[in-house]
Amino acid sequence: MEKHYKSYVIVSSDRAAHGTYKDEAGPAAEKWLKKNGYQNSGVKVIPDDEERIRMEVLITLNETDLLVVSGGTGLGPRDVTPQIVKSIAEYEIPGFGELLRQESLKYSLNSYLSRCGGYVKNNKLILALPGNPKAVTEQLNILKDLLPNALCALRGECKHRNRKVADSRERKRL
Numbered sequence: 366m367e368k369h370y371k372s373y374v375i376v377s378s379d380r381a382a383h384g385t386y387k388d389e390a391g392p393a394a395e396k397w398l399k400k401n402g403y404q405n406s407g408v409k410v411i412p413d414d415e416e417r418i419r420m421e422v423l424i425t426l427n428e429t430d431l432l433v434v435s436g437g438t439g440l441g442p443r444d445v446t447p448q449i450v451k452s453i454a455e456y457e458i459p460g461f462g463e464l465l466r467q468e469s470l471k472y473s474l475n476s477y478l479s480r481c482g483g484y485v486k487n488n489k490l491i492l493a494l495p496g497n498p499k500a501v502t503e504q505l506n507i508l509k510d511l512l513p514n515a516l517c518a519l520r521g522e523c524k525h526r527n528r529k530v531a532d533s534r535e536r537k538r539l
Contacts, residue, residue, distance in 0.1 A: 370430040370516050372403040375411060375421050377437040377446050378496055382412040390435040393498035397505045403431060413443040422453055426489045430516055433505075436496030438481045447480040447493045454484035454491060458515070461492070461508065468507045472500070483508075488519040 374394045381388035391408035398405040406428065411417050413436070425432055437446030451457060461483030469476030481504060484491040492508070494501045517523040 370403050372398045372405045372431040373425050373429040374408040374433045374435060375425060376408065376435045377411060377413050377418055379412045379443060381410045389498040390496045390501045394433050394435055394501050397502050401509065413437050413445060415445050415449055418446060418449045419453060422450060426486055430489060432489065432491045433494055434491065435494050435501050438479055438493050438495055440478055447482060450484050450491050450493050454486045456485055458483035465504050465507055469503065472503055485519065490515055490519060
């Protein structure tokens with residue numbers, strides 16, 4: 366990755382926040398981010414509380430380009446991450462959620478139950494991803510080639526398109 370993007374991970378989990386079990390999704394996301402050239406400045410574990418999620422997301426966006434919010438994306442009564450992030454965001458990136466569900470079918474039929482996705486606030490990218498360490502890594506891998514382009518575009522610095530798909534479409538037109 367040519368540019369240096371700052372990242373941060375927030376884990377939304379009642380059980381991890383209360384010490385019922387040790388969070389592994391946050392460290393998995395942080396490991397992936399660092400391995401892929403992001404400057405991750407930390408992981409914070411918080412309960413599945415609407416106001417706490419809202420506050421942490423808004424505060425953290427001031428210090429980062431990419432915010433990964435892990436957990437709370439299922440259908441459980443305390444799974445509130447996507448609707449909180451969506452209410453904060455200026456807009457959603459529908460293709461991120463569509464791609465994540467489609468590609469996650471390789472791993473689990475439950476991908477159709479996922480409410481994961483991408484959002485933008487103040488030209489910062491927010492990802493709402495699963496709280497399972499394996500799933501969060503799988504989904505970051507799915508988005509691997511799109512993230513640098515999305516972050517570059519949000520900074521207004523992109524001078525190119527993602528050529529992998531664009532070139533194949535151009536050949537078909539000719």
